[in-house]
Amino acid sequence: MLFNSLDFAIFFPIVFILYWIVAKHIKTRNAFILVASYLFYGWWDWRFLFLIAISTLVDFYVGKRLHKTEANNKRKQLLLISLFVNLGFLIYFKYTNFFIETFVDSFRLFGKQLEVSTLNIILPVGISFYTFQTLSYTIDIYRKELKPTNDLLAFGAFVSFFPQLVAGPIERASHLLPQFYKTYKFDYKLVKSGLLLMAFGLFKKMVIADRAALYVNEVYNNVDDYGGVGYIYATILFAFQIYCDFSGYSDIAIGLGRTMGFDLMKNFNSPYISKSLTEFWRRWHISLSTWFRDYVYIPLGGSKVGKFRTYANLFIVFVVSGMWHGAAMTFIIWGAIHGVILMIEKGSYKLRLRVFRKLGLHKNNFSNQLFFGLIIFIIVCVAWVFFRANSLADAWQIIYGMFTEFDAGKLFDKNTYLIGFKSNEFKVVGLSILLLFVFEYFHRRFNAIKYINLQSAIFRWSFYMFIVLSIVVFGVYGDRNIQEFIYFQF
Amino acid sequence: MKQLIIKSLIFIALISFILLKIDPFFIDNSTWKAGSFNSFYEEEKNTSDIIFIGTSQLNDGIDTYIIDAKCNTNSVKICGPGMNMAQTYFNLKEALNRQSPKIVAIETYSLITPVDVFNNSIDDNGNMALKSYKTEYYKRFGKAKQEEICLIYPEDKVYHMFNFFRFHEGWTDDKQLSKSIMTKLSSDPKRFNQNLSRGAKTFINQTQIHKFENKNFDSDKYLISDDEKLYLNKIIELSRLYNFELLFFKVPVLDVYYNNIAKRFNESTDELKTFLNKYDNIKHYDINGEVGGYDRTHFKPDVVSNNQHLNYKGMIKTSSMLAKFINSNYTLNKQQVREAKTLEDILYSNEKIEKDSVFFGDVSGINHLKYSDGDNVTNTIVLPQDQTNIAIWGWMFKSGLNLKKSFRKIALKKNNNFIFVSNGNLKRVKNSYVPNRFKQEFEQSGYSIYFNKKLLEKGKYKIYHILESNKGEMHIMDMQKWVIIE
Numbered sequence: 001m002l003f004n005s006l007d008f009a010i011f012f013p014i015v016f017i018l019y020w021i022v023a024k025h026i027k028t029r030n031a032f033i034l035v036a037s038y039l040f041y042g043w044w045d046w047r048f049l050f051l052i053a054i055s056t057l058v059d060f061y062v063g064k065r066l067h068k069t070e071a072n073n074k075r076k077q078l079l080l081i082s083l084f085v086n087l088g089f090l091i092y093f094k095y096t097n098f099f100i101e102t103f104v105d106s107f108r109l110f111g112k113q114l115e116v117s118t119l120n121i122i123l124p125v126g127i128s129f130y131t132f133q134t135l136s137y138t139i140d141i142y143r144k145e146l147k148p149t150n151d152l153l154a155f156g157a158f159v160s161f162f163p164q165l166v167a168g169p170i171e172r173a174s175h176l177l178p179q180f181y182k183t184y185k186f187d188y189k190l191v192k193s194g195l196l197l198m199a200f201g202l203f204k205k206m207v208i209a210d211r212a213a214l215y216v217n218e219v220y221n222n223v224d225d226y227g228g229v230g231y232i233y234a235t236i237l238f239a240f241q242i243y244c245d246f247s248g249y250s251d252i253a254i255g256l257g258r259t260m261g262f263d264l265m266k267n268f269n270s271p272y273i274s275k276s277l278t279e280f281w282r283r284w285h286i287s288l289s290t291w292f293r294d295y296v297y298i299p300l301g302g303s304k305v306g307k308f309r310t311y312a313n314l315f316i317v318f319v320v321s322g323m324w325h326g327a328a329m330t331f332i333i334w335g336a337i338h339g340v341i342l343m344i345e346k347g348s349y350k351l352r353l354r355v356f357r358k359l360g361l362h363k364n365n366f367s368n369q370l371f372f373g374l375i376i377f378i379i380v381c382v383a384w385v386f387f388r389a390n391s392l393a394d395a396w397q398i399i400y401g402m403f404t405e406f407d408a409g410k411l412f413d414k415n416t417y418l419i420g421f422k423s424n425e426f427k428v429v430g431l432s433i434l435l436l437f438v439f440e441y442f443h444r445r446f447n448a449i450k451y452i453n454l455q456s457a458i459f460r461w462s463f464y465m466f467i468v469l470s471i472v473v474f475g476v477y478g479d480r481n482i483q484e485f486i487y488f489q490f
Numbered sequence: 491m492k493q494l495i496i497k498s499l500i501f502i503a504l505i506s507f508i509l510l511k512i513d514p515f516f517i518d519n520s521t522w523k524a525g526s527f528n529s530f531y532e533e534e535k536n537t538s539d540i541i542f543i544g545t546s547q548l549n550d551g552i553d554t555y556i557i558d559a560k561c562n563t564n565s566v567k568i569c570g571p572g573m574n575m576a577q578t579y580f581n582l583k584e585a586l587n588r589q590s591p592k593i594v595a596i597e598t599y600s601l602i603t604p605v606d607v608f609n610n611s612i613d614d615n616g617n618m619a620l621k622s623y624k625t626e627y628y629k630r631f632g633k634a635k636q637e638e639i640c641l642i643y644p645e646d647k648v649y650h651m652f653n654f655f656r657f658h659e660g661w662t663d664d665k666q667l668s669k670s671i672m673t674k675l676s677s678d679p680k681r682f683n684q685n686l687s688r689g690a691k692t693f694i695n696q697t698q699i700h701k702f703e704n705k706n707f708d709s710d711k712y713l714i715s716d717d718e719k720l721y722l723n724k725i726i727e728l729s730r731l732y733n734f735e736l737l738f739f740k741v742p743v744l745d746v747y748y749n750n751i752a753k754r755f756n757e758s759t760d761e762l763k764t765f766l767n768k769y770d771n772i773k774h775y776d777i778n779g780e781v782g783g784y785d786r787t788h789f790k791p792d793v794v795s796n797n798q799h800l801n802y803k804g805m806i807k808t809s810s811m812l813a814k815f816i817n818s819n820y821t822l823n824k825q826q827v828r829e830a831k832t833l834e835d836i837l838y839s840n841e842k843i844e845k846d847s848v849f850f851g852d853v854s855g856i857n858h859l860k861y862s863d864g865d866n867v868t869n870t871i872v873l874p875q876d877q878t879n880i881a882i883w884g885w886m887f888k889s890g891l892n893l894k895k896s897f898r899k900i901a902l903k904k905n906n907n908f909i910f911v912s913n914g915n916l917k918r919v920k921n922s923y924v925p926n927r928f929k930q931e932f933e934q935s936g937y938s939i940y941f942n943k944k945l946l947e948k949g950k951y952k953i954y955h956i957l958e959s960n961k962g963e964m965h966i967m968d969m970q971k972w973v974i975i976e
Contacts, residue, residue: 006648020491186491422662461501468505473658478649 001043003198003252004206004477009450011040012256018262020186030157030180033260037162041125048124051089056152056159058085059134059182063148063155066141075142082138086131098327101408118456126166128324134292136158137173139295146174154180163256167249167286169267176264184261193449194258199467201251208432209245211425212237215371216388218388218420228405231398233382238388240433243272245284270440272380275372277341287304288324292317310346325387330395334386342381428474509654510631512805516653516660517627522549522686526569527628528679531587533566538589540565541820543581544597545573550687550790550799551597553742553809554680559838560813560906562828566680570625574600574611575721576618577625582725584634584768586732594729595737595812601718602740602758603796604711612717618642627653632935633924678962688913689802691941694786701794702746704803714761715927722765729771735820738766739775741808744798748783751796775815777808787944802913803945810907833956833964837901837909843954843968850928851886851935853900853971861971870950870972873943880943880973885921886955887928887935888965891917897958898937901966902951902973910946911956912939943975950974 001008015036022028042049062082068389069075104114140146149155158177164170219226219234226234250267257264271283281289300313315336322335356362361371382399389395410416418426442448452460501789514531517524526549540563542552549569557565566589568581578596585591585876600608613619626642627650629635636651643650650656660667673682714722729736740759748755759776766772788804800808816822830836836843857880859871873880882900887893902910921936951974956969 186494188491188493191494424662424664428661461504464501465505465508469508472509472654473661475658478655478658 001040004202012327016259023184026183027153027183030153033157034153034160037160037165040162041160041165044125051124052130052160055086055134056156058082059138060152060155063141064139066138067148079138079142086135090127090131093121094129095327096121115485129168129170130159130165132170136291136295139172149177163253164202164264169250169253169265170291171265179262184264191259194255196449197255197258201248201255202471203467204244204251206471206477208429208436209241209248210476211429212241215420216241219391220388223397226419228401229407229410230419231402233417235385238384239381269446272377273373274376277338277345277376280376292321296320311343314342318342329384329392330389334383337383431462513631513653515671515674516657518666522683523570524628525679525683526567529683530568531565531630532679535588536590537564538566538591539563540593540595541585541589541591542567542595544569544580545599546571546799547599547741548597549810550690551805551905552812553684553687553805555684555832555834556806556809556838557813559814559834561822562826563822570623570628571669572623573625573662574608575718576611579721579724580634582728583631584629586601586728587632591734592822593735593737595739598738598740598762601714601762602712604708609713609715610717610890617644627656665690682922685913687805688802688911690790691945692791693801693944694789696792698745698791698794699786702744705794707751707796711868712754712758713956714758714765726769736772738762738776739812740778740779741800742781742784744789745783745785747798748778773819806908818903833911836966837903843966846965846967848889849965849967850959851884851967852968853882853884853953856880856882856973869970870974872974873976874948875976878943879940881938881940883938885935885937886957887932888957891957891959893934895960900939901954901956903954904947904949904951908947948975
């Protein structure tokens with residue numbers, strides 16, 4: 001079920017009311033969440049509910065056994081069972097065809113043509129998200145950082161919690177699971193702020209991301225038809241599309257959780273104002289980057305194993321992160337670019353500091369923020385080309401075209417900036433992105449939702465109506481089809 | 491929780507109110523289709539005596555202003571392109587929510603025409619197969635629209651139900667949007683629609699006529715299908731429930747087309763008559779049987795098909811014929827004195843038009859022939875037979891009425907069955923005589939109009955000057971001048 005669909009518009013109010021009717025009784029409430037979550041997921045394809053159920057049962061029992069077992073070998077075996085089942089599903093559904101294609105391509109490099117066809121496998125929506133979430137539970141118990149739960153119902157609800165089931169935030173059991181043991185009282189203000197956050201999320205998704213997608217898809221799906229400036233505009237718009245798409249989903253998920261009394265972790269924190277790539281990854285998809293930090297980077301030795309191993313660890317983490325996003329070389333290269341830049345950033349830290357001091361770039365003033373912000377945005381955008389391109393060849397063509405076919409005159413040429421757009425659409429996207437920047441700027445200084453709550457009822461209601469009407473009028477849906485959230489494919 | 495539910499309900503009610511209020515602005519109001527439905531919605535409740543329902547054939551074929559002037563009635567016309575019998579039924583249902591007509595007149599193009607989408611309008615799943623003309627969107631939110639939408643779009647009901655969803659992307663074309671909004675806000679949709687129909691002043695050329703003569707029309711499909719009978723029966727049920735009379739008629743078709751398919755056309759008309767004859771509150775007026783179709787000068791130029799649309803000339807004649815039929819077959823407000831509200835009310839009445847002492851003007855001449863040439867003064871010009879076009883020129887203005895803010899028209903009245911009124915504003919021409927005699931500001935009071943002679947019938951026409959202020963006030967002057975078309 002998509003958050004931006006009519007089905008969800010009917011599902012949510014029903015679930016919300018029933019939820020608060022049963023909220024006082026923990027068991028009933030958790031059972032209700034479980035049923036609602038399975039219904040939410042099964043709406044797309046009920047067959048894949050078995051995968052979630054198997055993951056849930058395996059990790060629940062592995063967790064319990066891990067806690068009781070002291071022998072290291074036995075504990076490792078148990079952990080391996082959890083890893084084998086969860087990663088097994090993930091690898092089979094997500095990477096089988098990728099491995100087959102890579103295998104065939106490698107032989108082709110040596111002039112050998114293999115007659116192997118790919119399998120007809122449907123990728124279960126959100127498998128990467130719930131697999132990582134449930135894995136963190138067993139790993140934390142293995143590390144003795146978490147006690148297992150004895151409540152299968154609460155654990156089942158934790159694994160399948162519908163607000164964040166298909167695209168995160170990837171919650172840790174230590175943060176989310178205990179919330180299933182609590183009872184919640186209906187808090188009007190909390191629910192209202194949750195609803196507002198959901199509305200913001202929908203605005204970002206339907207008004208900005210899906211509208212920008214019209215331009216981006218046109219250029220990236222017809223690379224040969226466009227040139228340098230078109231590529232640049234498309235890539236910049238993609239940067240905003242993916243941010244608004246994914247952070248919009250996270251806002252809806254967090255808001256949805258909040259309306260039910262749950263606190264989900266923050267997933268985005270204005271990433272495009274970052275002054276370094278390290279900072280960018282502290283602000284972008286926070287739940288995933290911290291997951292990789294805790295369960296891949298640190299187990300590999302982190303930064304405590306010498307300079308070169310640290311760089312290698314960084315690189316490995318980002319290549320794996322690229323693979324997590326998608327089973328294609330483009331995603332691996334996207335991860336590798338981030339890994340390499342982060343290595344350079346880390347390795348050149350002292351040198352950069354000296355140079356910046358001499359040039360006066362070390363101060364934290366607006367012009368420096370803007371300067372570094374722009375550089376990081378450009379680097380991120382170049383990497384996004386690989387993330388979005390349909391193939392490596394397309395990605396290279398776009399990168400090459402951006403630098404060799406750049407024609408400044410075309411920057412203001414209607415035929416370029418209106419690709420896939422009518423002129424009003426361009427204005428709406430531009431204005432919405434500007435509004436987003438202004439909103440995030442103020443939101444960093446003071447909580448925007450609290451600020452809105454301080455205003456008069458007329459202002460507040462007008463504001464709410466403005467958001468709803470904007471979504472109805474300026475949102476992309478209907479004939480142009482409801483766009484799935486980009487991260488659903490991961 | 492209670493607070494949230496109450497506030498949510500109030501919010502939803504408010505937002506729904508706003509959305510439903512702005513809903514009519516999401517369709518393109520600058521088209522005849524929207525104009526037709528809008529004119530119906532703007533009609534005061536329970537004031538219509540006759541409701542006309544039909545396709546574009548009806549829209550181009552009947553002028554309700556003429557009907558009303560001649561029948562002393564108030565009528566509305568609901569037309570949509572390709573409206574089939576099922577849609578006719580839903581539109582009638584909608585109409586009956588607002589009006590209590592004495593007569594519902596249905597134009598039968600969709601019944602008789604040999605097109606599959608009309609004959610087989612309901613598919614095997616019971617859903618409406620016809621989706622191309624989108625008449626359903628012009629209706630406002632309500633039960634009739636909901637039933638129709640459910641039948642046409644069983645899978646996306648909500649999306650298609652509300653224009654603010656279905657046409658929410660309208661803002662992307664700001665020119666179209668502003669045109670639509672301006673039309674909706676500034677013009678009377680009934681008059682707007684009439685002006686569009688009056689603008690049809692071209693006709694089919696001889697080459698097309700040859701194609702009509704030689705085309706082989708698929709005569710097997712001239713039939714009243716089961717789907718059509720199903721909805722005809724539903725319409726008849728409504729007529730009994732709401733106690734109104736039903737009148738079925740088909741606006742005239744092209745004579746060469748009629749001759750080509752006359753046998754089958756008449757058979758299907760007879761089939762319809764037989765079907766309807768069982769009911770005492772239903773009448774059928776077979777105009778084509780009476781006139782045998784009209785010649786090419788009565789039709790807009792179009793592709794060679796069974797779908798022919800009358801032009802303004804055809805519309806005047808058909809409206810007059812239908813008005814005569816209504817007057818002879820129904821008793822409608824005959825004794826009631828009705829205030830003359832429209833141009834047609836005045837022109838079609840036999841009452842003398844009183845002189846307006848501050849309305850000045852003159853018809854100077856037609857086709858280089860002057861009414862006053864030196865000592866030769868006449869009040870009638872005979873247009874030579876060899877001249878194919880008519881150019882009328884003269885001047886008119888009214889003291890106190892800003893020429894730039896008013897519309898000037900002329901009317902040519904042959905008799906009470908044929909009055910030709912010009913469309914839009916007459917071309918403004920400088921006139922040197924007027925400033926000398928009156929004021930300089932009326933220098934632009936000259937006018938000229940030019941059109942094909944074939945758009946008029948043969949006969950003697952009286953000329954009228956018409957001035958319409960931007961507030962809709964109508965001023966008419968009988969020029970006491972005539973033109974004879976031979």
